[in-house]
Amino acid sequence: MSPASSHSPHGQSPLRTVQVLGGGNAGSSQHVRSLAAGLVARGVRVTVCAPTDADSAYDFTGAGAEHVPIPRSSDPGSVAALRAACSNADLVHAHGLHASFRAALALSGRRTPLIVTWHNRAYAEGPRAQLLRVLERRVVKAAAVVLGTSSDLVDRARRRGARDARLSAVALPAPRGTLGRDESDRCKTRAELGATDRPLLMAVGNLYRHRGYDVLLDAVRAWRGLDPEPLLVIAGEGPLRAELQGRIENEGLPVRLIGRRDDVDELLLAADLALLPSRWESRSVLAQEALHARVPLIATAVGGVPELVGDAAELVPYGDAVALGRAVVRLLGDPERREALRERGVRQLATWPTEDETVAQVLSVYDEFTRPRPLT
Known part of the structure; x- marks a missing residue:
């Protein structure tokens, strides 16, 4: 059975995923919107945890996802809100370093698989550069797999100690x-x-x-x-x-x-x-x-x-x-x-992946890390 059709076989409940987005640059936000639409079309339940202005700009709810407003990373209540939003998830997929770090904190003590996509790299100098390295190591340690949108991001994740890091080029809608x-x-x-x-x-x-x-x-x-x-x-x-x-x-x-x-x-x-x-x-x-x-x-x-x-x-x-x-x-x-x-x-x-191909690849990763889910 292909990954695109294996998420909800007979006798199993639909896969419940949570997509976590921080401030969200244009690339990661557009990808989450595209991914949400593709997953929902394949019968996956999708919750997008992102700031309210992100949903206003990218219309995750219009893609069929549930939007849960989560304060930005500087807000002390963001991890608690995220932990509650992920309570019933079969799998959590976080996008970007800071969103991934908060997701790792929110899932602490749980066995819910964490998938991480690095769309870009954060910049800092001096003491903050060391802090970023610490965050990166914490994230890759918590992640079941790190998906990098370019080869050098995959290499970076491996240098930070990722147990599994893969190239996962993402498709954006044509402007x-x-x-x-x-x-x-x-x-x-x-x-x-x-x-x-x-x-x-x-x-x-x-x-x-x-x-x-x-x-x-x-x-x-x-x-x-x-x-x-x-x-x-x-x-x-x-x-x-x-x-x-x-x-x-x-x-x-x-x-x-x-x-x-x-x-x-x-x-x-x-x-x-x-x-x-x-x-x-x-x-x-x-x-x-x-x-x-x-x-x-x-x-x-x-x-x-x-x-x-x-x-x-x-x-x-x-x-x-x-x-x-x-x-x-x-x-x-x-x-x-x-x-x-x-x-x-x-x-x-013509060499870039289509949105359908991107969704299918992500679903194949999800299938690796989720157990059969009996109907409730």
Whole structure:
């Protein structure tokens, strides 16, 4: 019997799963929504434990799951609330380091299997870096299996002592904006951003140090002499906004910070190039959306990016502003290369798992760690 059909055979009750999500970045939140919908369609009972605003944004209840609001990790009541929500679960699946740590605490003393998916890695320096290593070791010790969305995350889990760590690439839904958009929509978005008669470069992501935006601003000097001068637009919010805005104003950079947006797919469709300058990424949502939108991508060769994009993007070393700037100038001046990247992107998309394949793989993992459940 295939994994997709073995979760509720005759004489057994439906599998009861709890999906635990912390603050939730876009990738993990979209994955949980997709996973919940696929599991429910296969007869699995799904409860999603996540902050209220996460359900508002990703509509877990609309996917057929029960949503239990759980305070964020900083709230002292979150572990107790999670423990209560998991009381009748056959299996708990936590997404991300902090959500996994809270799930491990909530399941302490119980025999409920804990599945952990690492979608990304946390960043910290100094004493906090040591704390993160402690959390990672605690999580992998408690987990029956750790699923990493890129090979280096799997390796990281093994280094931390995971008894079982596997690659589990996840599928994200195709961005809704890739359908039904025409040239007039694209022109309208470009006009809104101030790029009617100039190249538009798009970067997306929270304004944190590891995103590499300081390097990106350094790279701007490479294209300042072009005519027309390209405009760089960064969509995202975070603690570096004031610092970045100060540099933009003091150096007169052709850059706009537009804050957090819920129309990233439309922004990408209007762009000439997408830029991903991060210190590290796993299965970058921006990279996936750029390839779906057929927008040429320039990204740092870090983490899971090379295995995700293959030859469908220009890859540069992290922290090398000169290489990043030259790649932008070279690609803007080479329409044949841009078209080649678009075509390679279409082929690369076909190598990624579908949502159905992702759900089937996760169900096969669930089957390994759950016993037959007699009807009650």
